[in-house]
Amino acid sequence: MSTPAELTTALPAEPRAELTVPLRFTLNGVQQHTTAPVGTSVLTLLRDRLGLTGTKYGCGEGECGACTIVVDGASVNACLMFAADLDGRSVTTIEGLAADPRARALREAFVEHGAVQCGFCTPGMMMQATQLLARCAQPDEAAARAAIEGNLCRCTGYKKIVEAIVAAGQAPASEGRR
Amino acid sequence: MNDAVKDAVKNRQPASLIGQRITKLDAPEKAAGKTRYVHDIHLPGQLHAAILRSAHVHAVIKRIDVSRARALPGVHAVLTAADIPGEHTHGIVIPDWPSLIGVGERVRYVGDALAIVAAETREQATAALDLIEVALEPQPVIADPVQARQIDSPSLHENGNLLKHIKVRKGDMAQGFAEADLILERTFHTATTDHAFLEPECSIAQPTADGRLYLYVGSQIPYADRNQVARALGWPDERVRVVGQLMGGGFGGKEDIAGQIHAALLAQATGRPVKLLYDRHESLIAHPKRHATQIRVKMGARRDGRLTAVQTELYGDAGAYASLSDKVMTRATTHSAGPYETPHARADCYAMYTNNPPSGAFRGFGVTQSAFAVESMIDELAEQLGIDPVELRRRNALRVGSVTNTGQLLHESVGLLECIDRVDSEMRRRAGNDPFRARPTPGQEHRVRAWGFAAAYKNTGLGGGAPDRAQAEVELYEDGALEARVSSAELGQGLVTVLQMIVAEEFQAPLDQVRVLVMDTDLTPDGGPTTASRQTFVTGNAVLQAARTLREGLVRVLAERFDAPPSQIRFVEGLALVNGHTAPLGEVAAIMKSEGHSPRALVEYWAPATQPLGAGGDMHFAYSFAAQAAEIEVNTRTGEVQVLTLIAATDVGKVLNPLGLLGQVEGGVMMGLGNALTEHFILEQGVPFSDRLARYRIPNITQTPEIVVLHVEHPASTGPYGAKGVGEIVSIPTTPAITNAITHATGVRITRLPVDQEEIALRGEGRGR
Numbered sequence: 049m050s051t052p053a054e055l056t057t058a059l060p061a062e063p064r065a066e067l068t069v070p071l072r073f074t075l076n077g078v079q080q081h082t083t084a085p086v087g088t089s090v091l092t093l094l095r096d097r098l099g100l101t102g103t104k105y106g107c108g109e110g111e112c113g114a115c116t117i118v119v120d121g122a123s124v125n126a127c128l129m130f131a132a133d134l135d136g137r138s139v140t141t142i143e144g145l146a147a148d149p150r151a152r153a154l155r156e157a158f159v160e161h162g163a164v165q166c167g168f169c170t171p172g173m174m175m176q177a178t179q180l181l182a183r184c185a186q187p188d189e190a191a192a193r194a195a196i197e198g199n200l201c202r203c204t205g206y207k208k209i210v211e212a213i214v215a216a217g218q219a220p221a222s223e224g225r226r
Numbered sequence: 227m228n229d230a231v232k233d234a235v236k237n238r239q240p241a242s243l244i245g246q247r248i249t250k251l252d253a254p255e256k257a258a259g260k261t262r263y264v265h266d267i268h269l270p271g272q273l274h275a276a277i278l279r280s281a282h283v284h285a286v287i288k289r290i291d292v293s294r295a296r297a298l299p300g301v302h303a304v305l306t307a308a309d310i311p312g313e314h315t316h317g318i319v320i321p322d323w324p325s326l327i328g329v330g331e332r333v334r335y336v337g338d339a340l341a342i343v344a345a346e347t348r349e350q351a352t353a354a355l356d357l358i359e360v361a362l363e364p365q366p367v368i369a370d371p372v373q374a375r376q377i378d379s380p381s382l383h384e385n386g387n388l389l390k391h392i393k394v395r396k397g398d399m400a401q402g403f404a405e406a407d408l409i410l411e412r413t414f415h416t417a418t419t420d421h422a423f424l425e426p427e428c429s430i431a432q433p434t435a436d437g438r439l440y441l442y443v444g445s446q447i448p449y450a451d452r453n454q455v456a457r458a459l460g461w462p463d464e465r466v467r468v469v470g471q472l473m474g475g476g477f478g479g480k481e482d483i484a485g486q487i488h489a490a491l492l493a494q495a496t497g498r499p500v501k502l503l504y505d506r507h508e509s510l511i512a513h514p515k516r517h518a519t520q521i522r523v524k525m526g527a528r529r530d531g532r533l534t535a536v537q538t539e540l541y542g543d544a545g546a547y548a549s550l551s552d553k554v555m556t557r558a559t560t561h562s563a564g565p566y567e568t569p570h571a572r573a574d575c576y577a578m579y580t581n582n583p584p585s586g587a588f589r590g591f592g593v594t595q596s597a598f599a600v601e602s603m604i605d606e607l608a609e610q611l612g613i614d615p616v617e618l619r620r621r622n623a624l625r626v627g628s629v630t631n632t633g634q635l636l637h638e639s640v641g642l643l644e645c646i647d648r649v650d651s652e653m654r655r656r657a658g659n660d661p662f663r664a665r666p667t668p669g670q671e672h673r674v675r676a677w678g679f680a681a682a683y684k685n686t687g688l689g690g691g692a693p694d695r696a697q698a699e700v701e702l703y704e705d706g707a708l709e710a711r712v713s714s715a716e717l718g719q720g721l722v723t724v725l726q727m728i729v730a731e732e733f734q735a736p737l738d739q740v741r742v743l744v745m746d747t748d749l750t751p752d753g754g755p756t757t758a759s760r761q762t763f764v765t766g767n768a769v770l771q772a773a774r775t776l777r778e779g780l781v782r783v784l785a786e787r788f789d790a791p792p793s794q795i796r797f798v799e800g801l802a803l804v805n806g807h808t809a810p811l812g813e814v815a816a817i818m819k820s821e822g823h824s825p826r827a828l829v830e831y832w833a834p835a836t837q838p839l840g841a842g843g844d845m846h847f848a849y850s851f852a853a854q855a856a857e858i859e860v861n862t863r864t865g866e867v868q869v870l871t872l873i874a875a876t877d878v879g880k881v882l883n884p885l886g887l888l889g890q891v892e893g894g895v896m897m898g899l900g901n902a903l904t905e906h907f908i909l910e911q912g913v914p915f916s917d918r919l920a921r922y923r924i925p926n927i928t929q930t931p932e933i934v935v936l937h938v939e940h941p942a943s944t945g946p947y948g949a950k951g952v953g954e955i956v957s958i959p960t961t962p963a964i965t966n967a968i969t970h971a972t973g974v975r976i977t978r979l980p981v982d983q984e985e986i987a988l989r990g991e992g993r994g995r
Contacts, residue, residue, distance in 0.1 A: 101266035102259030104474070106424045107506040111919040114424055142259030155257040159249050162885045165893065166718025167256025168424040168474025174257065193927050200919075202424055202475050203718045205892035206927045 073134040076144030084131035091115045091126035102142035102171050113199030116172035117141050142171035150181040153216040163212035165203035172199050177213045186217040243731045244947050247885045251723045264428040264471045275502035276351035278341040280333035283912030284581045285362040294357040300350035303495040306341050312460030316483045320548035325487045334546035337512035344492040344500050369911050371541040371578035382579045389544045390552050392559045394573035396631050402535025402570025406526025414599040415978045418518040418907040422924045425474020426509040429485040430501045431493035438465050444473035446481045446715045447755040452747045458487045470745025476717035478587030484513050511914050514586030518543040521599040531618040536563040540575035549586035551577045558592030563631045564600035565683035566622035571631035581912040590954050601680040601962030616650045633842035641877025641940035642851040648875040648936045653855040662970045672863040678967025681853045682958040686951030687760040689846035691838035697751035698768035700776050701826035706812030711743045714753030714765045720886040721761050725769050732773035735800040759951025766946035768831035775827035783818050848942045850955040851877040856963040860971045865987030875936035880948035891935045891956045898960025900925045906980050
């Protein structure tokens, strides 16, 4: 990316250091008031400033999906979104799924079906799968496959992940399960 | 006691865990996103590191000036080669890889490190790199291994560019080719590829108050990391503690040093913890790759399809430093006649230094490359002889009593024929009796389908005369918990679950009573490298022996305490049964302690001895075998290939955990599919084009075919419960099964990986109409 010369000279000697913006957003159901440097990604904000490390850095350019989060009901690569753009929005991360009954069914299915190997893609896969179950309670294989098209896994070959997502939809009503 | 326990106690017939579908020990935490990888650790006072890399492919360093970088606010240390207190180079086999390139020295690839920075923030560390001034003198570039061997090529290392000439000799080639009715000769090329594990490398080095250094890292060989870091610091090994963390994939790509030494040097210089995270770009350009190869195969056969001679010549691109090239290319060479018996075999391999990124271990360890070449040739041989390609493989397949090209008599555990037969019958059940004929897809223009077949074998364990051993410790606690301890690495492949099962099996204890501690050089004994599909076999055996030794100790103490013959003592459901008494295991631990015995056992297991290449005899103590068939569809207009079905049969000796095995097979197949169709780490005169994930295409869900997994069990008498290795073999036949299918569908013979879509579209057009 090129920068006009006059802007370059106007920048402070320490790049990006002090240009911050105030932010108010909902994170996993809790109101956040914080600030973030203008160039910071949501991924960096979550991991480095807010200590939520369940969202993974895999590539930093939206290719792998390990940093998938949900912003206002849509899945997003946290590495591609500026933290500043979170203002006024609602964010869910893998940590926010702890009590979600659909996510609980998914977690059990992921374990039961062997959908987890190294586990590094798993938070992103879980976010996509939870989103899918929110839209469609009993997805078929095609829907499950479509849901994780943007997420890479290097260990499982994907088959077990698809099986787990379909099985989670078939699981007995999540309410009241252990 | 609940009813189940009462029944179990009464019947005294413990159910075996081995062969049962067991979910992964570490999966629940991973599914919840709670697992801590290195990058998730934040230590108080932690600094951030950045590395100045050469960016030049080949050059001599004339000057490095770090003064401006040192003056930048927030920067705590800028180090160059002159600041390394101990050894300047590292490397697992040959220590020829400089941790930092000093003035007067040579950079040999773009990833070579010139200076390292520690600063308060990652941004400051990165900014400091821009202030380092480097003067260098560019040198001519050696871009491929054939060029490297030319007499007028510049020498990249003191002893020239030839890292190793590897030879296989069996029989008499002149006789072998004289006996042949048909001789084929062809040259194949395979591409440089990358592991693309999802977790980029990260190391955190932490100086301790007592003058030691803790290193948090995801490493396949924690003890090798400890040794190499200690050497760089000029310390005894014990002063460094590697605290290995669960890894987001490894596949061979986390065996070499990648940041550990740099983080340690900076932590030592600053007295602060230092985190060094590779971003994806840095990960891609810096760490070792799968070797690009050129493989010429000359194959002779009689009219009936029996091989008379196989001669191969391999060039392996070792890249700038040795890494594991010696071993990888040896495996490529010894496996280059395929899983077949041939009376006459000869192979010559030249592992050559070049100015490309170093090549090292990658799942398949060289056999991925030679299997593509030899399986393509076998198919062509079948076609020219008018023999069914499966039948031709059957006629030549290794079996009990065969002698390999390295002179090893196979005396047991050779399930290749069963793998071939099982895949063949499943394929023909689906496709009828003519699976290799091209069939236009009904109702779809320009689309044609066909099946392809391939077989493979792969050694378990280091072999070649290398001592292959693992230490392991099993301890029983007074709360009843059993703990297995070994430094071996969990990369996602499921080792900790296998070890948990083994301990639970030996004590007939519930799985959740067993925990497994791995990868910590202070707390766990050396299990050796996690490589060569060896952990289930070697570490599995070590843990099995440790568990049995401890169990014998418990039996001795119980026999004395309760005055019972040892043969009458049983373990069921976490209880010891003696003379009508039942004692929970925790109580037994207390009894042992009260009598002055320690309720733990440490063993060192040595795998069966092997012979070096050239010595004849057993070069490896076990081999796994596999056959696969792929059905593909080609769009003859675009050349696009879709794999529709993949049938995989693997002889793993004994299935310990079918769920874990399924995961290995399916994941391995997808890696083989990527290797066939999309994966190419593109280098132009040593400069990586594939320097980010968008330019290195690993398969996604849209490419996942139906995968049919068949287990074949020909037990290895020395394996734990009969098991042998599985991690690599599953990936090896996939690529040639796919490329052979493409040939059947289009008539285009694939001699270069990955498959060139345009070539198929151009040359295979006739078939789809």
